[in-house]
Amino acid sequence: MNQLIPYLSVDCVVFGFDSDTQQLNVLVYEREIFDRKTGNVNLKFPGSIVPMEDDLDDSAQKVLYELTGLKNVCLKQFHAFGNPDRIKFDEEKKWAERHYGVKIDRVVTIAYYALIRIDKQNPEQSRIRDKLKWITPDRAENMAFDHSLILKYALAALRKDVLLKDVNGLELLPPKFTLAQLQSLYEAVMGSKLDKRNFRKKISKASYIKPLNEKQQGVAHKPALLFCFDRDEFEKSKEDINTFFI
Amino acid sequence: MNQLIPYLSVDCVVFGFDSDTQQLNVLVYEREIFDRKTGNVNLKFPGSIVPMEDDLDDSAQKVLYELTGLKNVCLKQFHAFGNPDRIKFDEEKKWAERHYGVKIDRVVTIAYYALIRIDKQNPEQSRIRDKLKWITPDRAENMAFDHSLILKYALAALRKDVLLKDVNGLELLPPKFTLAQLQSLYEAVMGSKLDKRNFRKKISKASYIKPLNEKQQGVAHKPALLFCFDRDEFEKSKEDINTFFI
DNA sequence: CCAAAAGTGTTAGCCGTACACCCATGA
């Protein structure tokens, strides 16, 4: 028997920021199914079918928890993908059927992005599972289903949300960070270079980014002052946006 | 038999702008079902269940076409609403079942907003059906299902998209418009007052808003110069956004 | 003492903001 209405799933584009390479990364799940070597057909974003009784946001949080052991992660729904042909091949359908144990012809997915810290010291991070790995967005062509498209949308949504402070990119940084890390994060998200002095002048006016009395340690150059992020001040500062771009 | 997976629907929040009252309006469908007089429980946004073989965006376009006779309307998906309890009452379920002819326990809806011109001269507008009416957002408390919440999200999404030029508010104005109309549109969308002279200075720098050699007629005051909107210039001008709000 | 990244100031032009009066038209 074929299904009569589309299945519903959530998929999570998990962003991390690697301060060493100064690049955004995304967490992908590696399926070991096809031996076609074209592109990244074995890579997909982690997701799951939404059970009849579960809320969408809860489903997404659950996926994240199972992957990373993290709770209360910054998670944002950004688009629903519902092209009837988004599961392109029969073998994809079979994979999905094996994976979920139901017969599947069509799945509409609600996509979320999440911001987490890539933090090798953090014990919770060790829960990031086998079969999951970080890749950079430019290596994400030709993923399974329409997941390369989902990533494009996720990046655009992240950029938009950061521009309007709908989300805070600082979720991607460790609790104590340097201005250089912060700048390279903004550069990675916006996809453009910024002037160091002008950037610092601007940031010094942001009440929600606060200097600590603490410096970097063990670096072979002048140690940088560490800063932290004040969530409450950030929330307050959102109200000041009123000008529009012509 | 109860359903095993959620139904999927699209709902459309259709925005229009009334230049006379200088207010945003939304198009609502009036159900004549309940005689509870609490709030607007009989008002909902037009929508439909998504058939197994239809694309989400196409479904939304179809809903709009059936309502207004308009094609190629500016239409933007902004959020999926999937709380398992969003259809709150048994009588709501029964209404939905009568309306769609299937047994319904849960519906996840993908919400779109659309921008159309309220234009009494336009013959296509005459196709706006009985049972549909324009109301202002502040009169939309307590609508059916979670539609009051959907409206809040729609307004926020519209504001955000207009701020970032992801969408053009000018879709709400007639092809030839005055700067006063344009200003009151921006004020309505942003929810704030703007200074006339400063607004005009800003607009005069926007390459995509072009003066015509034509004036208002039949008004009991100095007739205003008419302007029009250049879609191509608008698309080009999007690239200039690179600064972020601190 | 060398390499590496941190940290810092000035200038010029542009943009946002605040503010008040005359003009063209139809009634």
Add this chain to the structure above:
DNA sequence: TCATGGGTGTACGGCTAACACTTTTGG
């Protein structure tokens, strides 16, 4: 001639953008 909304300019302060050298540390 009056009521109505259209249309205009200026000055100030703050922001953006462009640009290069000194400082501190570990190796």
